[in-house]
Amino acid sequence: PSIPDAFWDPILARRYVDLDKLFSSIYAFGANRAKVGTIGTLELSITEPEPSVTKKIANHGEWTIAFRKYYEARVFAFENEVxxxxxxxxxxxxxxxxxHPQHHQRVIDLDKAIRTWTATNDQYRLDDFGSFIHLHTQFISSVGIGNGSGSGSRSTGTGRQSRGKSQPVCIRWNMGRCxxxxxRFRHVCKSCGSSDHRDTAC
Structure with missing residues (x-):
């Protein structure tokens, strides 16, 4: 895969990679300087674009483009991580x-937090989802300290909390504990969004 030289060091060291910068490099203007490097018997084609302004990932589509580039590079270096x-x-x-799309920045921030967490804690893998519940609560939950909102959901007249479509999914319900x-959270499968079953049955 062809990515700027600056990203190979953190990828090979399994350190955190800033997807905002990687995404910006994909659309960087100016001539790219090509370099060739090797890892064992593998030859890498490396490009180093001219410096450009970092574009922050703002939606699902942009995150997917950037992560796929990161995915391809990391899998190229570590086939066992596919x-x-x-x-x-x-x-x-x-x-x-x-x-809800209005809150997709929370998901983007959650991804940053998880990849930072795993990069600094070698005992965790990116698919150790049970280890990220605290981060999920912090960034996705309406009461999490990382979502940038200081207010929760309004109560209904009966004292029960509203669970509209814009509300986060209830993780405890998916685990059978709510x-x-x-x-105040939605009782739907966190994998597919269905209210007919929990995530464990999806």
């Missing part, structure tokens, strides 16, 4: 599916 990267991409894609009393 399964975990594929599962992780599918998991993040499902988050985009069940979260009674539903006063819960």
């Amino acid at each position: 399964e975990q990267l594929t599962k992780y991409q599918e998991w993040i894609e499902r988050q985009f599916t069940v979260v 009674s539903g009393d006063g819960c």
Whole structure:
């Protein structure tokens, strides 16, 4: 895969890669400087674009483009990571599916947090989803400290919390641990969005 030289070092060291910068490099203007490097018997074609302004990923489509570029480079370097990267991409894609487009920035921030977490904690893989519940709550939940909102859902006249389509999915319900009393989150499968079953049965 052809990506700027600056990204190979963190990829090979399994450090965090800034997808905003990677996405920006895809559309960088100006001539690219080609380089050739090797990893063992593998030959890498490396391009180094002229410096450009970093474009922040703002939606599902842009994230997918950038992550796919990252995916291809990392799998090229570490063939044994195909399964975990594929599962992780599918998991993040499902988050985009069940979260209202107005709040897709939360999913983008969640991805950044998870990849930072795994890059600094070698014992975790990107497909260790059970280890990310605290991050999911922080960035996706309406009461999480990382979602940029200081207000929760309004209560109905009966004292029960509203669970509209814009509300996040209830993780505890998907794990069979939520009674539903006063819960402000949607009781739907976090994988497919169906209300007929939990994620464990999807």
